[in-house]
Amino acid sequence: xxxxxxxxxxxxxxxxxxxxxxxxxxxxxxxxxxxxxxxxxxxxxxxxxxxxxxxxxxxxxxxxxxxxxxxxxxxxxxxxxxxxxxxxxxxxxxxxxxxxxxxxxxxxxxxxxxxxxxxxxxxxxxxxxxxxxxxxxxxxxxxxxxxxxxxxxxxxxxxxxxxxxxxxxxxxxxxxxxxxxxxxxxxxxxxxxxxxxxxxxxxxxxxxxxxxxxxxxxxxxxxxxxxxxxxxxxxxxxxxxxxxxxxx
Amino acid sequence: xxxxxxxxxxxxxxxxxxxxxxxxxxxxxxxxxxxxxxxxxxxxxxxxxxxxxxxxxxxxxxxxxxxxxxxxxxxxxxxxxxxxxxxxxxxxxxxxxxxxxxxxxxxxxxxxxxxxxxxxxxxxxxxxxxxxxxxxxxxxxxxxxxxxxxxxxxxxxxxxxxxxxxxxxxxxxxxxxxxxxxxxxxxxxxxxxxxxxxxxxxxxxxxxxxxxxxxxxxxxxxxxxxxxxxxxxxxxxxxxxxxxxxxxxxxxxx
Numbered sequence: 001x002x003x004x005x006x007x008x009x010x011x012x013x014x015x016x017x018x019x020x021x022x023x024x025x026x027x028x029x030x031x032x033x034x035x036x037x038x039x040x041x042x043x044x045x046x047x048x049x050x051x052x053x054x055x056x057x058x059x060x061x062x063x064x065x066x067x068x069x070x071x072x073x074x075x076x077x078x079x080x081x082x083x084x085x086x087x088x089x090x091x092x093x094x095x096x097x098x099x100x101x102x103x104x105x106x107x108x109x110x111x112x113x114x115x116x117x118x119x120x121x122x123x124x125x126x127x128x129x130x131x132x133x134x135x136x137x138x139x140x141x142x143x144x145x146x147x148x149x150x151x152x153x154x155x156x157x158x159x160x161x162x163x164x165x166x167x168x169x170x171x172x173x174x175x176x177x178x179x180x181x182x183x184x185x186x187x188x189x190x191x192x193x194x195x196x197x198x199x200x201x202x203x204x205x206x207x208x209x210x211x212x213x214x215x216x217x218x219x220x221x222x223x224x225x226x227x228x229x230x231x232x233x234x235x236x237x238x239x240x241x242x243x244x245x246x247x248x
Numbered sequence: 249x250x251x252x253x254x255x256x257x258x259x260x261x262x263x264x265x266x267x268x269x270x271x272x273x274x275x276x277x278x279x280x281x282x283x284x285x286x287x288x289x290x291x292x293x294x295x296x297x298x299x300x301x302x303x304x305x306x307x308x309x310x311x312x313x314x315x316x317x318x319x320x321x322x323x324x325x326x327x328x329x330x331x332x333x334x335x336x337x338x339x340x341x342x343x344x345x346x347x348x349x350x351x352x353x354x355x356x357x358x359x360x361x362x363x364x365x366x367x368x369x370x371x372x373x374x375x376x377x378x379x380x381x382x383x384x385x386x387x388x389x390x391x392x393x394x395x396x397x398x399x400x401x402x403x404x405x406x407x408x409x410x411x412x413x414x415x416x417x418x419x420x421x422x423x424x425x426x427x428x429x430x431x432x433x434x435x436x437x438x439x440x441x442x443x444x445x446x447x448x449x450x451x452x453x454x455x456x457x458x459x460x461x462x463x464x465x466x467x468x469x470x471x472x473x474x475x476x477x478x479x480x481x482x483x484x485x486x487x488x489x490x491x492x493x494x495x496x497x498x499x500x501x502x
Contacts, residue, residue: 142335142337144333144335144337145337147301147304147306147331148331148333148337148351149354150306151304151305151306151325151326151329151331152326152327152329152351152354152355152402153325153326154354158353158354162339162350162353162354163339166339166341167339167341169341241341242340242341242382242384243382243384244340244382244383244384
């Protein structure tokens with residue numbers, strides 16, 4: 001309980017420091033708005049906060065869930081077909097070297113403006129860590145444990161369901177946590193590059209009018225969406241993975 | 249003496265690597281009577297683990313003959329082997345009782361009855377009351393006890409142990425030796441116990457088979473005529489010393 005208390009305290013302290021810095025330093029509002037100004041930005045109806053929040057959340061969660069589902073499936077196929085892994089894994093590692101942000105203009109050509117290309121951007125950026133960590137987790141099986149199952153003439157499917165998959169779960173979650181942070185960045189970069197809705201798009205709009213308070217608010221909201229996603233993944237991990245097995 | 253339970257005759261194993269062949273076992277021949285606890289002792293690289301894996305049916309061998317089972321004790325290789333390794337290798341995400349049940353699940357044994365049996369076995373190995381705990385809540389010695397219960401769950405006739413107490417501290421190891429003898433007497437299994445501990449081999453074994461390295465070969469095979477139940481005092485007895493000296497001599501350490 002004390003740990004949570006201290007965590008809340010440090011967050012509050014940051015807000016207080018922010019307030020004091022702006023007030024005592026007499027910082028102009030367009031350089032840095034106070035916390036109060038930032039909240040005030042929510043009252044501008046033109047900014048359509050709710051709609052933009054829904055759009056950005058859809059992009060982040062859509063790209064993320066797509067990456068988790070497809071990423072885990074590909075890693076499973078790799079573990080079932082060794083030849084496929086040997087051929088495709090080096091290819092994936094090479095593709096992973098592409099800066100995903102550089103794909104932005106291409107993605108817009110392929111998927112046009114709107115939510116879809118931004119989902120694709122979020123997907124592209126968080127897909128690789130999920131495949132790589134899941135594949136690694138599925139490979140990490142104690143050889144002696146395999147021997148134990150082999151003396152009982154257990155099937156490959158039994159090895160998979162009883163040992164390999166539950167053993168890989170901590171790795172899958174470690175990949176999912178990294179990916180959760182990347183998905184947020186992917187969606188926002190997508191909105192920067194070409195979009196007509198979403199919190200990232202809104203930031204570009206208010207930049208023109210130098211409404212820094214609205215930009216602050218947008219960043220805070222984006223961060224909160226990311227925290228919700230991360231929190232959901234953590235909660236799922238807590239429910240599915242025994243404490244000792246979790247990767248730190 | 250009736251028919252032996254395990255019969256090895258001239259078993260040879262060669263590891264073929266590019267360029268050189270490595271003789272892992274040359275001519276291992278011995279018999280194990282049903283209900284014996286045989287210690288396989290030797291330095292690392294003497295092929296004792298290889299021999300254990302040949303008995304488990306995990307490794308092929310190059311020549312010779314391995315027969316397990318007899319008319320009075322028929323042997324089904326998929327149901328009659330229990331394995332214990334140096335590491336407990338418990339599944340971290342399973343409770344202790346569910347770890348013990350793993351072989352029963354793989355063999356498709358009736359679960360309700362196996363669960364009762366798992367509880368009895370946990371009591372046998374001294375882990376009553378720990379059924380619902382996770383492995384990380386248990387000490388290394390306790391985890392290894394659970395691994396022994398797991399090896400017994402499907403009621404196999406043969407237990408193969410590969411340095412099961414090698415990772416434990418010396419005191420826990422001595423305690424586990426006494427515990428293993430008690431479990432062996434209650435469960436009435438044939439046990440082949442691989443170790444590089446010379447006193448451990450003599451203390452546990454009804455018979456000791458000594459393997460030497462470079463070249464790997466069977467150097468000795470003798471009965472340990474110390475009464476059961478064995479006690480720690482026996483380790484200081486004249487007879488015990490004779491047995492250990494005999495092994496030290498064979499391993500060129502005297």
